[in-house]
Amino acid sequence: AQKITQTQPGMFVQEKEAVTLDCTYDTSDQSYGLFWYKQPSSGEMIFLIYQGSYDEQNATEGRYSLNFQKARKSANLVISASQLGDSAMYFCAMREGWGTSYGKLTFGQGTILTVHP
Amino acid sequence: DVKVTQSSRYLVKRTGEKVFLECVQDMDHENMFWYRQDPGLGLRLIYFSYDVKMKEKGDIPEGYSVSREKKERFSLILESASTNQTSMYLCASSVTGVATEAFFGQGTRLTVV
Numbered sequence: 001a002q003k004i005t006q007t008q009p010g011m012f013v014q015e016k017e018a019v020t021l022d023c024t025y026d027t028s029d030q031s032y033g034l035f036w037y038k039q040p041s042s043g044e045m046i047f048l049i050y051q052g053s054y055d056e057q058n059a060t061e062g063r064y065s066l067n068f069q070k071a072r073k074s075a076n077l078v079i080s081a082s083q084l085g086d087s088a089m090y091f092c093a094m095r096e097g098w099g100t101s102y103g104k105l106t107f108g109q110g111t112i113l114t115v116h117p
Numbered sequence: 118d119v120k121v122t123q124s125s126r127y128l129v130k131r132t133g134e135k136v137f138l139e140c141v142q143d144m145d146h147e148n149m150f151w152y153r154q155d156p157g158l159g160l161r162l163i164y165f166s167y168d169v170k171m172k173e174k175g176d177i178p179e180g181y182s183v184s185r186e187k188k189e190r191f192s193l194i195l196e197s198a199s200t201n202q203t204s205m206y207l208c209a210s211s212v213t214g215v216a217t218e219a220f221f222g223q224g225t226r227l228t229v230v
Contacts (some may be wrong), residue, residue, distance in 0.1 A: 045207065052215070
């Protein structure tokens with residue numbers, strides 16, 4: 001079964017507006033970590049934000065925030081005040097917390113975000 | 118700065134060749150990963166190593182093997198390259214745990230002809 005699902009292959013947003021990129025995950029572990037990465041056209045993978053399964057507050061890093069709904073197993077990325085430089089591929093990922101899979105990192109299919117001027 | 122270095126940026130190999138993709142990290146990380154990235158499929162985990170000589174299969178290990186003889190180096194081996202292994206290959210490393218991000222290499226674009 002897919003562990004990380006990103007259902008939006010592509011998203012469009014107007015510059016300066018906010019956008020939400022969806023991510024749902026599947027795990028039976030109690031302890032796990034959720035991550036978002038950005039991959040610009042240059043191909044590098046840039047870490048954006050982390051949320052732990054036991055964290056009660058939603059994570060925030062500058063213009064990035066993570067809308068964590070544990071019961072729904074969703075970890076959506078919210079980008080506020082979009083900029084042209086935000087145009088990129090975005091990946092949601094999860095690290096597992098049990099057994100020999102401890103620390104194993106699994107990614108979703110990705111969402112291509114295009115910011116229009 | 119953490120550095121993860123993949124031996125080649127671009128590689129062209131012939132069908133049936135044995136191919137080695139090398140990855141070296143300089144931060145003493147226990148965990149290392151090999152992924153392939155294909156359009157519409159995201160990053161799919163091929164193999165994961167949680168310590169020297171220790172490995173675990175990812176989601177798509179068929180046709181691949183790995184070697185981790187030293188902590189800093191994680192090699193991906195295509196025993197007999199096939200055209201369906203044409204892809205972007207990404208290596209990553211991290212410390213052990215669920216709360217730490219992974220650091221990525223620049224990727225190797227492999228074309229099998």
